[in-house]
Amino acid sequence: MKKLLAFAVSTAVIAGSFTNFAFAAEPSGVPAYIGLGAVGNFREGPGADDTGTPVYTFNYTYALALFDGYGKILDVESDILEVSTPNYDGASMPHFSGWPTTPGYNTFDHATGKIVAPMGVTVESATAEIAHWKTKRERGDTYGMKAGNDWHKQMDYYE
Numbered sequence: 001m002k003k004l005l006a007f008a009v010s011t012a013v014i015a016g017s018f019t020n021f022a023f024a025a026e027p028s029g030v031p032a033y034i035g036l037g038a039v040g041n042f043r044e045g046p047g048a049d050d051t052g053t054p055v056y057t058f059n060y061t062y063a064l065a066l067f068d069g070y071g072k073i074l075d076v077e078s079d080i081l082e083v084s085t086p087n088y089d090g091a092s093m094p095h096f097s098g099w100p101t102t103p104g105y106n107t108f109d110h111a112t113g114k115i116v117a118p119m120g121v122t123v124e125s126a127t128a129e130i131a132h133w134k135t136k137r138e139r140g141d142t143y144g145m146k147a148g149n150d151w152h153k154q155m156d157y158y159e
Helices: 002-018 123-131 136-143 151-158
Strands: 032-048 054-068 073-084 107-109 114-116
Touching: 073 136, 136 151
Parallel strands: none
Antiparallel strands: 032 054, 054 073, 107 114
16 A cells, blocks of 8 residues: 555656646757656654644655756756645645554644644545645745745746
8 A cells, every 4th residue: 555655646746747847948959868856755854843743754856857868958847745744834735644544643723723633544534635735836835935936936946
């Protein structure tokens, strides 16, 4: 089940992130090649909730690049799926409460601004959570990195 979920998440991120992909550069007279790379990481943080329970996050970072026949990068596109435990207070952050039949994790209630005790994780609740995951690009200005110059705008400039 875990391997199937990882495959489904990876496929959804790639398909969702690059469906409107258009190369900025057009190769002329030289063969072009596309490269796709992905890497995952796990970390403790950012911080902890008001009960002292740590927040955990994982990221899947993807990049798609167009190279000319000499290996020169002609264009690149990138996106990240960042998912946290539900006790993180970022309203647009995708959450993962746990695997079905587990007790779950503290949850930040955005309406009250308070931590709610874990409620058991079901197949339905896990499915609903995952169905609403969005990448950093999909979250756009709601990502909350920097007002007026959020993550997607900074990455556009870098690309």
